Amino acid sequence: xxxxxxxxRPADGNTPGAEPDRAPAAADEPTSxxxxxxxxxPSAQPEPPTRPExxxxxxPSxxxxxxxxxxxxxxxxxxxxxxPPPLPRRPAWGESAEPTPPPPLPVGSxxxxxxxxxxxxxxxxxxxxPSAELPPLPPTVPYPTPPATRQWSGPPAGPVxxxxxxxxxxxxxPQVTGPRIPTRPMPPxxxxxxxxxxxxxxxxxxxxxxxxxxxxxxxxxxxVPVRRRRRWPWVLLLTLACCCGCPxxxxxxxxxQYPVQAALPAQVDDLSLRQDxxxxxxxxxxENEVRKEHWLAEDTFAGVYSTSNGKQVTVFGGTGxxxxxxxxxxxxxxxxxxxYALDAPESVDTGVRxxxxxxxxxxxxxxxxxxxxxVDYGSIATGVFTRLSVADSAALLATLRAQIVQPKG
Numbered sequence: 359x360x361x362x363x364x365x366x367r368p369a370d371g372n373t374p375g376a377e378p379d380r381a382p383a384a385a386d387e388p389t390s391x392x393x394x395x396x397x398x399x400p401s402a403q404p405e406p407p408t409r410p411e412x413x414x415x416x417x418p419s420x421x422x423x424x425x426x427x428x429x430x431x432x433x434x435x436x437x438x439x440x441x442p443p444p445l446p447r448r449p450a451w452g453e454s455a456e457p458t459p460p461p462p463l464p465v466g467s468x469x470x471x472x473x474x475x476x477x478x479x480x481x482x483x484x485x486x487x488p489s490a491e492l493p494p495l496p497p498t499v500p501y502p503t504p505p506a507t508r509q510w511s512g513p514p515a516g517p518v519x520x521x522x523x524x525x526x527x528x529x530x531x532p533q534v535t536g537p538r539i540p541t542r543p544m545p546p547x548x549x550x551x552x553x554x555x556x557x558x559x560x561x562x563x564x565x566x567x568x569x570x571x572x573x574x575x576x577x578x579x580x581x582v583p584v585r586r587r588r589r590w591p592w593v594l595l596l597t598l599a600c601c602c603g604c605p606x607x608x609x610x611x612x613x614x615q616y617p618v619q620a621a622l623p624a625q626v627d628d629l630s631l632r633q634d635x636x637x638x639x640x641x642x643x644x645e646n647e648v649r650k651e652h653w654l655a656e657d658t659f660a661g662v663y664s665t666s667n668g669k670q671v672t673v674f675g676g677t678g679x680x681x682x683x684x685x686x687x688x689x690x691x692x693x694x695x696x697x698y699a700l701d702a703p704e705s706v707d708t709g710v711r712x713x714x715x716x717x718x719x720x721x722x723x724x725x726x727x728x729x730x731x732x733v734d735y736g737s738i739a740t741g742v743f744t745r746l747s748v749a750d751s752a753a754l755l756a757t758l759r760a761q762i763v764q765p766k767g
Contacts, residue, residue, distance in 0.1 A: 611712030616679050616736030617766045620659040626761050629663035629671060637662040644674040651693065652676050652738065659762060669746070673758050675739035684714045687733040690740060691716045698722050698729050698742070706752045708732065715755070717748050730755045737763045 575581070624631050644660035652658075655676035663671040680686055691703045698720030706715040713734040720727050722742070728751040731740040739759045743751040 611710075612735045614765075615712060615734045617656075618677050618736045618763050619766050620657050620675070620677050620737065620763050622659055622661040623761050626663065626758055628665050629758075630665075632662045632664055640672070641674070644672070648674055648676050652678070654678055655738075663758075670744050671754065671758070672742040673739065673755075673762070675737060675762075677737045677763065680733065680735055680738070683712060683733040683735055686738060687714045687716045687731055690731045690733065690738065691718060691729070694729055694731075694740070695720075698727060700729060704748060706730070706748075708756065710734070715752060717752055719748065732756070732759055739763065 622631060640662055641660040645658045648658045648660065649655065656678040658674075658676040660674035661672075663673065688703075691700065694700060695718070698718075700718035700720040703716045703718040706717055708715050713732060715730060715732040717728060717730040720729055725744060728743045728746055728748055729740070730743070730748075730751050731738065732755055733739075737759075739755065739762065741751065741755045741758060743754065746754065
């Protein structure tokens with residue numbers, strides 16, 4: 359709805375914002391006397407009396423407006439009420455109460471400059487450009503004439519009627535009426551045969567589907583009966599092997615070689631344990647070295663054996679659980695290399711799973727010696743042999759070990 363303009367008057371001729379002064383008595387009185395039923399009702403709005411115009415006598419503008427306002431009769435009824443002026447708009451949040459003036463235009467802006475014709479001084483008289491003459495195109499080949507088609511020589515179609523006529527129905531034979539025979543009640547339908555329950559994992563015993571009649575096998579086809587393969591026993595055996603076989607394979611040597619105990623016998627074949635002070639001092643020194651190097655050992659042993667023909671064997675070692683016997687055997691040979699000036703060690707096959715043995719040739723007190731060490735999961739035994747070969751030294755160490763190291767009862 360458009361807002362009212364200042365200085366404009368409403369449609370009823372009244373001044374906006376001011377109601378015409380009316381006497382309360384005149385407002386309460388009826389606007390017109392009652393009209394009898396036989397006389398016509400006068401018009402609702404009386405026509406204002408016409409006044410002669412006096413153009414020769416001009417009057418002041420303010421007096422003329424006041425006189426016109428005072429003399430113009432107020433209408434008795436109007437279809438619209440006077441519209442009050444709009445209230446001043448409240449500023450929004452963060453908005454300044456005073457209107458923001460538009461920014462001034464800069465001095466060098468395009469609005470202050472004189473427009474320039476971009477085509478000034480350019481000859482735009484003609485736009486005809488020279489065109490290069492192209493060679494004439496070759497004549498096009500006409501399309502070949504399609505061959506004549508033969509007309510369809512079929513039976514002529516029958517006449518199509520407006521509606522198909524159905525054939526006349528054959529007359530029904532007359533029905534003979536007679537006494538009705540009472541019908542017997544139908545028995546209830548028999549229940550379907552119960553399907554036998556099949557065991558889980560077995561196929562049905564239905565015979566195989568026979569090939570259709572007249573079917574011939576392709577050339578080179580040989581019928582082979584399909585044999586049902588049961589896979590669950592193999593899976594079960596594989597599971598048992600993984601769950602029980604692997605721990606048993608790796609756990610049996612450990613259980614057979616640990617825990618053990620060590621005790622030096624007085625006689626091993628032709629070897630006798632020497633009990634003199636010098637031999638006892640040497641054995642005590644070797645036992646202390648074993649305890650120092652293998653501080654996790656549970657028990658240690660050391661002794662000097664000799665034969666009647668002058669052969670001497672010194673044996674020492676300890677008991678306790680060992681996680682990696684092979685690396686312990688290499689470490690023991692490396693520890694004794696400097697003392698006995700050992701050559702490159704040799705690996706000896708012990709024939710016992712989990713037991714590793716190393717032998718090397720060295721020198722001690724001006725003579726040649728053979729140093730062999732044997733390590734398993736439960737013990738370590740090292741021997742220094744004189745006047746024996748590597749093979750004989752390894753065999754003699756195995757004999758001494760079997761007599762010294764015994765499983766705990």
